[in-house]
Amino acid sequence: MKIDLSTTIGPNQFSNPLINAAGVWDETALELDELVASTAGGVTTKSATLEPRSGNQRPRYADVALGSINSMGLPNQGLKYYLDYVTTHDASKPIDLSIANPNPMDNLTALQMIQDSSFQGLTELNLSCPNVIGKPQIGYDLAALKQILQQAFKLFTKPLGIKLPPYFDLQQFDAVADILNQFPLTFINTINSVGNGLLVDPASERTLIEPKGGFGGIGGAYVKPVALANVHAFRSRLKPTIKIIGTGGVRNGTDVFELILCGADAVSVGTTLMQAGPQLFTKLQDELIQLMVQKHYPSLATFRNQLKAAH
Numbered sequence: 001m002k003i004d005l006s007t008t009i010g011p012n013q014f015s016n017p018l019i020n021a022a023g024v025w026d027e028t029a030l031e032l033d034e035l036v037a038s039t040a041g042g043v044t045t046k047s048a049t050l051e052p053r054s055g056n057q058r059p060r061y062a063d064v065a066l067g068s069i070n071s072m073g074l075p076n077q078g079l080k081y082y083l084d085y086v087t088t089h090d091a092s093k094p095i096d097l098s099i100a101n102p103n104p105m106d107n108l109t110a111l112q113m114i115q116d117s118s119f120q121g122l123t124e125l126n127l128s129c130p131n132v133i134g135k136p137q138i139g140y141d142l143a144a145l146k147q148i149l150q151q152a153f154k155l156f157t158k159p160l161g162i163k164l165p166p167y168f169d170l171q172q173f174d175a176v177a178d179i180l181n182q183f184p185l186t187f188i189n190t191i192n193s194v195g196n197g198l199l200v201d202p203a204s205e206r207t208l209i210e211p212k213g214g215f216g217g218i219g220g221a222y223v224k225p226v227a228l229a230n231v232h233a234f235r236s237r238l239k240p241t242i243k244i245i246g247t248g249g250v251r252n253g254t255d256v257f258e259l260i261l262c263g264a265d266a267v268s269v270g271t272t273l274m275q276a277g278p279q280l281f282t283k284l285q286d287e288l289i290q291l292m293v294q295k296h297y298p299s300l301a302t303f304r305n306q307l308k309a310a311h
């Protein structure tokens with residue numbers, strides 16, 4: 001049986017739905033080259049600020065059996081570095097250029113720089129980093145969310161998506177979707193890490209990471225049900241032109257299948273990529289293909305958003 005894993009987001013055609021989550025294996029040109037050379041369908045760049053940042057104090061990332069905690073604090077080489085990379089390197093697969101600026105006005109400056117460049121890929125505005133000390137996540141402030149989108153679309157005409165924090169209340173999904181449907185967004189990426197969890201080491205009686213007294217974004221298997229819920233809740237509320245990148249808790253091909261079944265157009269991988277490296281993408285594709293063969297699904301479209309309720 002011939003299996004077609006291709007998918008599209010805006011004008012970008014992906015040979016398969018797998019991408020790295022922003023912030024994983026994507027801070028330097030060397031890491032980005034490894035992702036471009038891997039079997040990933042697309043590549044995301046580390047969320048860039050206008051100026052380079054060294055990020056929060058270490059230790060700022062830890063793995064545990066069920067996932068990870070991070071409070072990286074947006075360490076990155078600055079937008080110019082990533083813009084140079086994406087406009088001068090081999091564009092053999094779609095690029096998702098991520099930006100995240102603690103000061104909202106800087107996001108507009110960043111968008112203007114991208115608008116004025118020759119970059120033709122996707123731009124992902126990260127409105128959900130929980131780790132910038134003293135700054136809230138814009139995705140939880142609905143007035144600020146609407147305002148940044150109004151300002152962004154006044155100056156930006158290229159394909160634009162936003163990275164959202166996880167929502168937990170059905171009325172929040174309604175309210176956020178109402179706002180998003182007012183704009184010509186190309187995609188959302190849901191979810192960022194579950195902000196401000198706490199992991200502790202009972203032996204040393206210490207937190208696992210140092211910044212913010214140990215509070216950080218939780219990823220990995222812990223968050224998969226939250227990711228599935230956010231993808232499914234937004235798929236049933238957003239206009240069909242807004243595509244969804246589903247992120248959270250992917251460890252195997254079945255997890256990829258479940259996110260697509262819930263409505264994802266593409267799937268990005270964070271914690272497991274950090275642990276296993278870019279060869280992970282081949283394993284995930286092999287497992288996804290094996291499952292699709294068993295279930296007689298020749299393409300992603302044949303099962304996307306086909307989740308049925310228990311009875």
Ligand code: SIN
Nearest residue numbers: 072073074129130131
């Ligand atoms: C970070 O750099 O702190 C992680 C990025 C994010 O959570 O958006």
